[in-house]
Each structure stands twice: as structure tokens, then as C-alpha cells.
Amino acid sequence: MRRGIALACLLLVAVPSARALQLGDLSIESQPGEPLVADIAVDGSDRIDMTSAVVELAGDRAHAAAGINPQTLPASLALRIAGEAPARIRLTTRTPIEAGGDGLEFLVVLNWPDGRLVRQYGIERHGAMLQARSGPDLRYGPTRATDTLYSIAETVRPEAVATNQMMLALLDENPRGFNADNINALQRDATLRIPLGEALRFPDRAAANREVARQLSAWQGPGKPLRGAVTDASPDPNERPDGTLSSASAADGAPLRLLPPEPTADGSAPEQVPASESGNGIAPASLAELEAQLERVDASNERLSADNRALRSTLLDLRADMARLETLLTRDPVSPASSSQGTAGPPEVTGAMVLDWLRENFNWAVANPRTAVREPWVQGWLGGLGGLIIVIVLIAWRRRRRRLVARRDDTTLPSGWRPQSGRPMAEEPPVEPTLGETSVRGTETEPVEPLERASELIAYGRLELAQAVLDDALGEEPDSIELRLKLLDVLAMREDRAGFESEAHVLQAQINDDDDERWRDVARKGRILSPEHPLFQT
Structure with missing residues (x-):
């Protein structure tokens, strides 16, 4: 009973609010x-x-x-x-x-x-x-699955605005961020506009409490008890310094306060009135609900304790696996007892011993993948394999570039421009061609530089076509740093992580200076696009 009364006091006492975030x-x-x-x-x-x-x-x-x-x-x-x-x-x-x-x-x-x-x-x-x-x-925003409008309003509300008022203001300001006209229908991945200053409009405190209670009842369905408390813990401007409420606030159903009984005229304590008969007391049903909530909290604590014990057991198992791995690394696979002989010299390592050790550790890593990935030698192998794959991809990409350049031979010219094979017959006199009237036609437009063409396409939002233009230009001039910088900008706008990392590797090798302003700009974009990549951590 004491625990229920204490929890009720905590729920009903108003707590001063901090400034809005x-x-x-x-x-x-x-x-x-x-x-x-x-x-x-x-x-x-x-x-x-x-x-x-x-x-x-x-x-x-x-x-x-x-x-x-x-x-x-x-x-x-x-x-x-x-x-x-x-x-x-x-x-x-x-x-x-x-x-x-x-x-x-x-x-x-x-x-x-x-x-x-x-x-x-x-x-x-x-x-x-x-x-x-x-x-x-x-x-x-964007909002997450764990976000609630109450927690958002509690974080961003000004000091003089109650949480219920701020929730209604956010709902009114962001109708597209909710699946329905209800504070409980907040969408995931939505960005909410927070009204500030004169743009912040909300009903009075009592009307806000009633509207929040109505929406909560409509969300849970008719006939069901309200889930959670709609009472606002923010300071009430109608509250007097002595802790009592004004008549206007009391008529609107302000939060209850637990007050000691007033003494009678003769100084004796008044007769206790049952909670069910007193308008200012706590009903037994409310105390029973509070005790039930405390029981649920205790049960949750017990589950957390069980989870902690399970985690501790897992940690002990991992330590045992580490000790077993250290034993495998230090012992002699051929003669396990040889380690206890202090006078015997170190055994000769053979290829069969190395293969046996690798096979044993590989089988153990396959059987315990979660534990194996924490081992330094496994992480080293995985890092080396990843580096080898990156090197192979870069080599294949450069070979492809070279093949594209090598294909630009005379086979791309019109058939009339190809040199004639064979030797003309001696008896056939050369025939001079007869030319008719000649005319010179000026070109309508001068050729456009790839950088200018790409910038124009970027301005119109045609990023894919701009990337194709820059790829073709780099095929002809693979050592052009300006073309590669413009291509990296396009890849960053398209959020092409793999392409950005590949081109950044080539650019870093071309510039070979971490203090160069061009490379620092590329590294900054790389940290935004791929924050875990080690190339952009310099």
C-alpha cells in the first residue's frame, strides 16, 4: 500500500520543466x-x-x-x-x-x-x-520506430507550453506526418517541422487535456480504459503559491494533490473518510492498478536479471574458448606432451603440421562463427581477403579502361577511309578522279568540352547522363584529375557508394598528397557517404 501511495505522489506532483531543445x-x-x-x-x-x-x-x-x-x-x-x-x-x-x-x-x-x-x-x-x-x-527527424509524439513534444516544447499542448501543435503543423488526425498515428521516417515563436499555436491547457484524452480514447476504441496518463506534469499557471488551485482550474479537472487532513477545532484528528467516499482521495481501484504496475516493473527487472546472467554465462564461454584457442596455438600437434618436457628442444614445424593446424582452426571457426570473428587472426584473414578482392576489382577495371582505349583503331573509321590492300596492276593507268563543284559547310556548333557538358547536365538534374559523359571522357584521358573530381561529385550526389570508393582510390594515387585541398574535399564527402571506410579517415 505504501508503494502505491508513493507512486501516486510521484505521478501527481508537478515537476518544473527545462528549456526547449x-x-x-x-x-x-x-x-x-x-x-x-x-x-x-x-x-x-x-x-x-x-x-x-x-x-x-x-x-x-x-x-x-x-x-x-x-x-x-x-x-x-x-x-x-x-x-x-x-x-x-x-x-x-x-x-x-x-x-x-x-x-x-x-x-x-x-x-x-x-x-x-x-x-x-x-x-x-x-x-x-x-x-x-x-x-x-x-x-x-526522420522519426524512428521507437519515437512517440509524447517524447518528441517533451524534448522540443518551450518551458511555458505543456506537453499535451505541444503534441496538438505538432499534429496541426505536420498533418502529412501522421496516418490519421490523431496524436498516436505518427508515421515512421517522417520529418516534423517544429513551430517557433508566433507560429506556435495551441489550445489552453484544459482544452488540450480533454482533446488528448478524446484522441486516446478514439485510438484505443470505445469501451476500453485509457492507456497511460493524459495528465500533464508541466507547471500549471493557475496553481497558487500555497499549492491549491484556482476555481477556474479546479472546474476544468486539474491534477489531484495528496493533502494532509486538516485538524478539527479541538485539535484532534478528523475522522478518516474511506477513499471511495472522499472526492479528493485515491480510489482502491487506482491503488490496485498502481500496485499491478509495480508488479510488472518487478517482473521486468527479474527478466533483465535473467538476461544479465545469460550474458555473463556467454562471456565465461567466450573466455573458455579464448583459453582453448591459446592452447591450440602454443601446443605441438604431433606430441601434446612435449610441452611439459623442459629439456626437449622446439619441434620442427612441417607443412603437414601447418595444414593440420589450419584445418582444425577452420573447423572450429565454422562451428563457432560468432566467437571466431572476434579472434585477431580471423579478422586479419578477412581483412586480407577483402583487400585482395578490392585489388582484383581495381586491376580488372583498369584493364577494361585500357581495352576501351586500345579499341579505338582504324576499324572505327568509315570503310572508304581504310587503306587499300594489295598493289595496283602496272598495266592499269591511274585514273584521276573528277571532282565536281565543291562547297564548304561550316559547323553549326563547336564541340563542347566534357566538363562543360557534365556541368550543364548536373544543373538540369540529369546525373546519370552526366556520369556517362565523364566516363567516356576519362576513357580518353584517364589521367585527368579535373574529370575525375567532377565524376566524384556526380557519384556523391547519386550516393553511389561503391563507385565513389573506387574512383577515390584512383584519385588518391594520382594526387598522393593528403593535405591537398582537392583530396580533403573528396575525403569530407567520403566520410558522409561511407563513414567506416579507412581511406577517408585521414
Whole structure:
């Protein structure tokens, strides 16, 4: 009973709220002509674990969807999280930036294990000064299968806005992000626009509580009890300093408070009223439900303890396997007892012994694949095999390129241009051809350079055709770094991971300088497209 009363108190007592989590405005700290130093405030950073948060620029596809050309971003633009409370995002460049006529636009992404915020920023030039501009839209997403509208609203709501009010505001602002007009119908992989300032519209607290209860009842079906609590734990502006509620708030059905009984005139304690007969008490059914919830929590804890014991047993098994593997590596396969003879010299290693050892360890790895992949020698073999496959693919690709170049012989010329075989007969006098009237026809258009043609196709969004043009041009000029850089840009826009990695290998061998600005730009795109690839970690 005491546990039920304590849990009820925790559910009914209002808890002060922190500030809303959002990406603040951009402010420039550097002077004109200096490398860029700017800060973005992270309001409400205490709501998430900033030690596990990561800040970065959005990918090329996200910039293109926002109408921003990713080619205009400075290659040295870097972002990092600085400060603790409140946290901020520090933007820096190694050289002064040059904002063009339309300015510099970019998308900043803040990732943490439970969510993702995106906001657009810009930098404009006004004479010799740079002026920062912050986009009006703050977005959350894409949503995951574990996200709920309640958790999102609790994270991004302002301090003066209740959670139920924020949920209704998000539903009204993002109708396409829900499968139905209900707060429980949140779609997966949806990006929600978070209304800020004057754009944030919501009903009053009491109306919001009633609407949330109505939608929850409609979602669960008629005749079923409401699942979960719709009572808002946010501070109520109608609450008085002494803990009581105003008459207007009480009439709207504000949360209950557990209060001690008031003493009588003679100082004695009043007669206890059963909970079922008191309007301000807790019904036995509510206490029974709370006790049932505590029992379910205890059962969940027991299951977690069982899982921990199973994991501990698995760890012990892995340690035993490690000890057995070390024994296999140190013992003599021919004479197991020879290791105990201190006077005997080391046995001679033969090819049969190596084959037996490899066969035994291979059979053990096949029987225990999960344990085997953690062994250093297995990881080394797998890494070597992967490297060999990459080398074979690169060799085959280069041979194919050479064959394409070698095929450009006289067989591609018209038949009339081929040299005549044989020797003309001596008795046949040479016949001089008779030419008629000749005319010169000027070419309508001059040949277009591959880079210009590819840039034009990229501007029209025809990325596949642009890649084909660059492939043909590289077939004729395989050593052209400019053509390969443009091809890498196209592959990054198409998110062709395999093609990007292959062309990046060739470009790295051509440039052979990790500090080259062209290679640093390619490495930055490679980290976004293929973050685990070791080539882009330099």
C-alpha cells in the first residue's frame, strides 16, 4: 500500500520543466578578412546527453532537396560541439570565406541517440562585413520506430507550453506526418517541422487535456480504459503559491494533490473518510492498478536479471574458448606432451603440421562463427581477403579502361577511309578522279568540352547522363584529375557508394598528397557517404 501511495505522489506532483531543445541563431565572432569563427547556441542542451551527440553538415542529397548547391560549401568548413551548460556549436574555416552574390547556405544537423534536429543557416556579405542568417524552420527527424509524439513534444516544447499542448501543435503543423488526425498515428521516417515563436499555436491547457484524452480514447476504441496518463506534469499557471488551485482550474479537472487532513477545532484528528467516499482521495481501484504496475516493473527487472546472467554465462564461454584457442596455438600437434618436457628442444614445424593446424582452426571457426570473428587472426584473414578482392576489382577495371582505349583503331573509321590492300596492276593507268563543284559547310556548333557538358547536365538534374559523359571522357584521358573530381561529385550526389570508393582510390594515387585541398574535399564527402571506410579517415 505504501508503494502505491508513493507512486501516486510521484505521478501527481508537478515537476518544473527545462528549456526547449532547439538550435539557436548563428552569430559570427571573427572579423572581416579572418578565417570564419561562428557559434550556434544549443538551447535546452540539458535535455539530452551532449557527450553522445554529434554535429555535422547535412549530406549532398539533403542540401539539393533544400535548393542548396553543395559545391558552394567551403572544403575546410568544420563543426564541433563546445561548452557544457549551455552547449554551443562552433563553426570554423582555415581560410576566410567568400560569400557570393546569393550568399552561403548550409544545413546543420545535431544527432543524438534518441533524435535528430536540422536547421538551415546562411552567411551574407554586406560590404566588408559578413552577416549571419538563421532559417525560420527547425525540423526533427526522420522519426524512428521507437519515437512517440509524447517524447518528441517533451524534448522540443518551450518551458511555458505543456506537453499535451505541444503534441496538438505538432499534429496541426505536420498533418502529412501522421496516418490519421490523431496524436498516436505518427508515421515512421517522417520529418516534423517544429513551430517557433508566433507560429506556435495551441489550445489552453484544459482544452488540450480533454482533446488528448478524446484522441486516446478514439485510438484505443470505445469501451476500453485509457492507456497511460493524459495528465500533464508541466507547471500549471493557475496553481497558487500555497499549492491549491484556482476555481477556474479546479472546474476544468486539474491534477489531484495528496493533502494532509486538516485538524478539527479541538485539535484532534478528523475522522478518516474511506477513499471511495472522499472526492479528493485515491480510489482502491487506482491503488490496485498502481500496485499491478509495480508488479510488472518487478517482473521486468527479474527478466533483465535473467538476461544479465545469460550474458555473463556467454562471456565465461567466450573466455573458455579464448583459453582453448591459446592452447591450440602454443601446443605441438604431433606430441601434446612435449610441452611439459623442459629439456626437449622446439619441434620442427612441417607443412603437414601447418595444414593440420589450419584445418582444425577452420573447423572450429565454422562451428563457432560468432566467437571466431572476434579472434585477431580471423579478422586479419578477412581483412586480407577483402583487400585482395578490392585489388582484383581495381586491376580488372583498369584493364577494361585500357581495352576501351586500345579499341579505338582504324576499324572505327568509315570503310572508304581504310587503306587499300594489295598493289595496283602496272598495266592499269591511274585514273584521276573528277571532282565536281565543291562547297564548304561550316559547323553549326563547336564541340563542347566534357566538363562543360557534365556541368550543364548536373544543373538540369540529369546525373546519370552526366556520369556517362565523364566516363567516356576519362576513357580518353584517364589521367585527368579535373574529370575525375567532377565524376566524384556526380557519384556523391547519386550516393553511389561503391563507385565513389573506387574512383577515390584512383584519385588518391594520382594526387598522393593528403593535405591537398582537392583530396580533403573528396575525403569530407567520403566520410558522409561511407563513414567506416579507412581511406577517408585521414
